[in-house]
Amino acid sequence: MSKVKPNTPKGTRDFSPAVMVKRNYIFDTIKAAFQKYGFLPIETPAMENTSTLMGKYGEEGDRLIFKILNSGDFTRSFKDKSGKVGEGGFTLNDDYRQLTTIISEKALRYDLTVPFARYVVQHQNDITFPFKRYQIQPVWRADRPQKGRYREFYQCDADVIGSKSLFNEIELVQLMDEVFSKLNISTTIKINNRKILSGIAEIIGEQEKIVTITVAIDKLDKIGIEGVNKELIENGINQEAIEKLQPLIKFEGTTAEKLTFLKQLLATSEVGLKGIDEVEKIISTLDNNELQSAVCELDITLARGLNYYTGAIFEVKSNQGGLDSSICGGGRYDDLTGVFGLPNTSGVGISFGADRIFDVMDALNLFPASVTTSTQVLFVSFGEPEQAYCIPLVTKLRNEGISAELYPDAGAKMKKQMAYANAKNIPYVIVVGSDEMESNLLTLKIMETGNQEKLSIEDITAKIEH
Amino acid sequence: MSKVKPNTPKGTRDFSPAVMVKRNYIFDTIKAAFQKYGFLPIETPAMENTSTLMGKYGEEGDRLIFKILNSGDFTRSFKDKSGKVGEGGFTLNDDYRQLTTIISEKALRYDLTVPFARYVVQHQNDITFPFKRYQIQPVWRADRPQKGRYREFYQCDADVIGSKSLFNEIELVQLMDEVFSKLNISTTIKINNRKILSGIAEIIGEQEKIVTITVAIDKLDKIGIEGVNKELIENGINQEAIEKLQPLIKFEGTTAEKLTFLKQLLATSEVGLKGIDEVEKIISTLDNNELQSAVCELDITLARGLNYYTGAIFEVKSNQGGLDSSICGGGRYDDLTGVFGLPNTSGVGISFGADRIFDVMDALNLFPASVTTSTQVLFVSFGEPEQAYCIPLVTKLRNEGISAELYPDAGAKMKKQMAYANAKNIPYVIVVGSDEMESNLLTLKIMETGNQEKLSIEDITAKIEH
Numbered sequence: 057m058s059k060v061k062p063n064t065p066k067g068t069r070d071f072s073p074a075v076m077v078k079r080n081y082i083f084d085t086i087k088a089a090f091q092k093y094g095f096l097p098i099e100t101p102a103m104e105n106t107s108t109l110m111g112k113y114g115e116e117g118d119r120l121i122f123k124i125l126n127s128g129d130f131t132r133s134f135k136d137k138s139g140k141v142g143e144g145g146f147t148l149n150d151d152y153r154q155l156t157t158i159i160s161e162k163a164l165r166y167d168l169t170v171p172f173a174r175y176v177v178q179h180q181n182d183i184t185f186p187f188k189r190y191q192i193q194p195v196w197r198a199d200r201p202q203k204g205r206y207r208e209f210y211q212c213d214a215d216v217i218g219s220k221s222l223f224n225e226i227e228l229v230q231l232m233d234e235v236f237s238k239l240n241i242s243t244t245i246k247i248n249n250r251k252i253l254s255g256i257a258e259i260i261g262e263q264e265k266i267v268t269i270t271v272a273i274d275k276l277d278k279i280g281i282e283g284v285n286k287e288l289i290e291n292g293i294n295q296e297a298i299e300k301l302q303p304l305i306k307f308e309g310t311t312a313e314k315l316t317f318l319k320q321l322l323a324t325s326e327v328g329l330k331g332i333d334e335v336e337k338i339i340s341t342l343d344n345n346e347l348q349s350a351v352c353e354l355d356i357t358l359a360r361g362l363n364y365y366t367g368a369i370f371e372v373k374s375n376q377g378g379l380d381s382s383i384c385g386g387g388r389y390d391d392l393t394g395v396f397g398l399p400n401t402s403g404v405g406i407s408f409g410a411d412r413i414f415d416v417m418d419a420l421n422l423f424p425a426s427v428t429t430s431t432q433v434l435f436v437s438f439g440e441p442e443q444a445y446c447i448p449l450v451t452k453l454r455n456e457g458i459s460a461e462l463y464p465d466a467g468a469k470m471k472k473q474m475a476y477a478n479a480k481n482i483p484y485v486i487v488v489g490s491d492e493m494e495s496n497l498l499t500l501k502i503m504e505t506g507n508q509e510k511l512s513i514e515d516i517t518a519k520i521e522h
Numbered sequence: 523m524s525k526v527k528p529n530t531p532k533g534t535r536d537f538s539p540a541v542m543v544k545r546n547y548i549f550d551t552i553k554a555a556f557q558k559y560g561f562l563p564i565e566t567p568a569m570e571n572t573s574t575l576m577g578k579y580g581e582e583g584d585r586l587i588f589k590i591l592n593s594g595d596f597t598r599s600f601k602d603k604s605g606k607v608g609e610g611g612f613t614l615n616d617d618y619r620q621l622t623t624i625i626s627e628k629a630l631r632y633d634l635t636v637p638f639a640r641y642v643v644q645h646q647n648d649i650t651f652p653f654k655r656y657q658i659q660p661v662w663r664a665d666r667p668q669k670g671r672y673r674e675f676y677q678c679d680a681d682v683i684g685s686k687s688l689f690n691e692i693e694l695v696q697l698m699d700e701v702f703s704k705l706n707i708s709t710t711i712k713i714n715n716r717k718i719l720s721g722i723a724e725i726i727g728e729q730e731k732i733v734t735i736t737v738a739i740d741k742l743d744k745i746g747i748e749g750v751n752k753e754l755i756e757n758g759i760n761q762e763a764i765e766k767l768q769p770l771i772k773f774e775g776t777t778a779e780k781l782t783f784l785k786q787l788l789a790t791s792e793v794g795l796k797g798i799d800e801v802e803k804i805i806s807t808l809d810n811n812e813l814q815s816a817v818c819e820l821d822i823t824l825a826r827g828l829n830y831y832t833g834a835i836f837e838v839k840s841n842q843g844g845l846d847s848s849i850c851g852g853g854r855y856d857d858l859t860g861v862f863g864l865p866n867t868s869g870v871g872i873s874f875g876a877d878r879i880f881d882v883m884d885a886l887n888l889f890p891a892s893v894t895t896s897t898q899v900l901f902v903s904f905g906e907p908e909q910a911y912c913i914p915l916v917t918k919l920r921n922e923g924i925s926a927e928l929y930p931d932a933g934a935k936m937k938k939q940m941a942y943a944n945a946k947n948i949p950y951v952i953v954v955g956s957d958e959m960e961s962n963l964l965t966l967k968i969m970e971t972g973n974q975e976k977l978s979i980e981d982i983t984a985k986i987e988h
Contacts, residue, residue, distance in 0.1 A: 062574065062640040062862040065628050068567035070641050072648065073655070076563040092920050094897040094927035096946075097542040101534035101674050102568060102630075102660065103588075108528065122569075123591040125626055127664035160591055162531050164568075174528040175536055182538065184945035186930055189539070194568065198593035208567050221930040223909060230917065345913050396528040431560040443689060448811050451696065454558050461560035464652055464687040479650035480562075 067207030081427045086212045089234045090190040095214045098189050100171040103162045112170045120198045123160040130159040164196040168213045177396035185218030215405030224404050225368045226341050237348035240422050242375040244351045248358040249335050250365050255328015260297040270359035311354040366390040374416045383412045433484045435462040436473040442488045533673030547893045552678045555700045556656040561680045564655050566637040569628045578636045586664045589626040596625040630662040634679045643862035651684030681871030690870050691834045692807050703814035706888050708841040710817045714824040716831050721794015726763040736825035777820040832856040840882045849878045899950045901928040902939040908954045
């Protein structure tokens with residue numbers, strides 16, 4: 057065994073205890089909200105058959121899927137299939153993509169949505185629909201690593217599948233509000249509807265180019281109206297259509313004003329009016345059932361994931377901290393399971409981005425002070441007999457539900473043991489020397505104040521909040 | 523997109539809600555015990571650099587590590603390095619193992635111990651030693667799948683690194699007892715010590731063959747004493763040594779009797795006596811600090827993981843259910859981090875096998891009845907106005923911390939809505955029709971008894987335990 061410089065692979069991270077407890081706070085909050093709303097947990101394997109994943113995320117997505125090499129002598133299957141074995145080796149004229157399909161049959165999941173669709177189809181006979189599931193697991197993408205973008209990151213998804221009712225959309229907005237209110241993040245929940253975008257494309261006479269148009273409009277915040285128009289021209293949208301779009305892109309107003317404006321604009325588009333009606337129902341129900349803290353608004357420039365969303369589209373942004381990135385998003389998709397053989401099953405879901413939520417909370421200092429590492433009491437002793445004396449006392453505290461430790465090295469210097477308590481942010485230290493052993497009164501030191509007093513183990517137990 | 527028959531890869535599983543809640547019960551119990559004992563959580567990435575993992579698990583282990591194909595055109599690096607590009611393709615005379623190192627630089631973790639060692643070395647300047655960490659994450663092995671053995675499974679590890687004190691061993695036995703007592707599994711915790719095994723090899727004059735000897739003795743349960751002796755002969759242990767071993771292998775008695783016997787047998791072996799002394803200290807301390815439910819005993823045939831254990835060796839078996847497999851194991855290793863450049867750092871740890879624990883608990887019906895899916899109340903409504911009436915009531919219950927749902931499809935038949943409640947094991951159903959809307963008294967149906975009564979939402983809230 058040679059010495060290896062230890063490091064995590066590019067774009068991946070270790071999570072140390074101080075970060076873990078904060079991350080767990082986020083996961084636990086999301087999980088509690090999911091459960092309160094009646095979503096049930098599932099988990100799927102990290103690996104999926106490559107055929108399950110490929111072709112679901114576009115060409116770019118396919119490229120970013122991590123493939124797993126077949127185990128054993130993977131060149132055997134390669135040689136078998138190509139039939140072109142060279143002298144003691146092999147040759148292949150095709151490019152690496154073809155070679156990949158021969159030497160790799162499994163891949164790491166790229167998101168939780170496609171594995172969920174696969175799950176629903178595979179287990180359809182055991183599932184009672186509508187099926188409300190949540191799933192909190194890591195996903196992997198071979199993206200170029202950069203600040204805030206990792207090759208391994210967690211997604212926290214909640215979906216309802218098998219129900220077309222708009223109540224699901226309403227409930228998901230409430231759920232997003234619940235999570236961010238509990239996390240104390242002030243947010244704006246933006247909603248849009250694919251049908252409104254279809255209506256717009258229709259009335260400007262560019263139905264076929266709906267994706268091009270919405271991708272351009274989606275960039276309004278970043279590139280401004282000039283940039284949007286430039287992109288539209290570049291993508292072959294005619295001048296007349298672009299002019300028809302201007303009042304819409306430029307329109308500013310409340311959600312109610314936007315809806316009134318859209319009703320006039322899309323008066324001749326059946327699909328457009330349907331989309332407006334859906335948004336109106338969601339918004340008006342939410343108006344009658346106040347959200348806890350989030351602001352919910354219509355944003356017709358919102359177009360994320362348009363490739364598969366067919367109705368509502370959601371995106372959540374933090375109102376503070378200047379972090380413009382989306383911390384949650386989702387929408388309705390009418391036929392995600394069709395590709396696996398179960399057509400006409402409508403679903404709607406949202407996905408929380410734990411890493412971005414972490415970044416927002418960390419930047420805004422939103423983690424409660426109580427979210428720290430968990431040991432409450434450290435026993436410090438001065439030798440073997442003292443340590444032996446402490447062992448049943450540690451057990452006693454633990455049995456009371458108090459997280460407690462005994463410094464393991466009995467001979468260690470007081471200073472070293474106290475430094476350990478400090479490093480772990482342990483609030484209480486119990487010091488045991490020969491005096492304490494004789495009197496059965498232990499020295500309790502409160503680390504924050506430095507105060508000390510002599511107490512029985514029962515009094516100490518009562519004193520420590522738990 | 524073509525239709526794909528949906529399936530998980532061989533040896534991997536989906537976890538459906540009913541199984542998830544049981545698994546989470548196991549994980550939560552283990553986690554709570556880890557925290558009570560002052561262990562802090564870390565997580566490491568699913569992928570490690572291949573160089574971090576290879577050579578740590580023996581030749582067999584290396585073969586079972588899942589390798590990840592380099593992303594992008596992996597043949598480019600291959601062509602660059604081999605320098606033997608064929609006509610429009612490539613050739614290589616070497617075998618697949620060499621090719622693997624060129625086209626794959628990352629692999630999925632095989633256990634949690636090696637990534638933890640890598641973590642400790644990488645972050646050594648930020649860690650206060652002794653470092654008590656826990657880690658609950660999946661690992662992947664390209665083993666041939668069979669009943670109870672999967673290619674993806676969870677490990678739940680707790681280790682103390684940077685302390686040689688035997689107190690750590692004592693505490694880990696207490697921790698194993700805590701976990702299995704809380705899970706209501708009756709267990710035997712077997713302990714042994716590498717130094718005793720070294721002493722035995724020494725006094726029979728076969729120091730060099732300690733691994734061969736212990737691997738054979740380890741099989742006593744399975745192949746009997748004849749089988750053990752046969753294996754010893756086959757591995758070149760001389761007849762005299764084998765005869766010296768017989769009384770030891772055959773010895774039956776209490777742990778105290780075993781220790782007395784060993785003291786005589788190993789009287790001339792310094793290392794052997796040291797091992798006996800360690801076991802004696804652990805056992806006598808545990809005798810003075812009663813375990814909650816486990817039985818702890820010396821088993822000199824216990825030799826698991828001998829390649830790296832240097833002191834204590836632990837293994838836990840369930841006393842019931844006829845499931846002979848180990849549900850927890852561990853030991854002390856004196857130099858795990860040396861290979862990554864941090865020598866002389868002693869550690870001791872244990873690993874809970876969540877899947878095997880699940881199998882034992884499921885077979886013995888040990889999951890508490892309270893471990894079920896989580897929705898407590900379903901609102902059933904007969905139309906759009908009733909549904910609208912229910913929405914604020916659902917919110918009200920949720921705000922009280924009660925997990926509640928509203929059947930999303932307002933027009934659905936009563937029978938269908940009730941079937942949903944049954945399938946999800948929802949204990950309370952609230953039925954809302956026009957009568958209920960008028961009187962503001964809702965019909966509460968208790969599913970277990972079928973009893974119904976009309977109550978205000980406040981009375982219902984009070985009635986439902988939460």
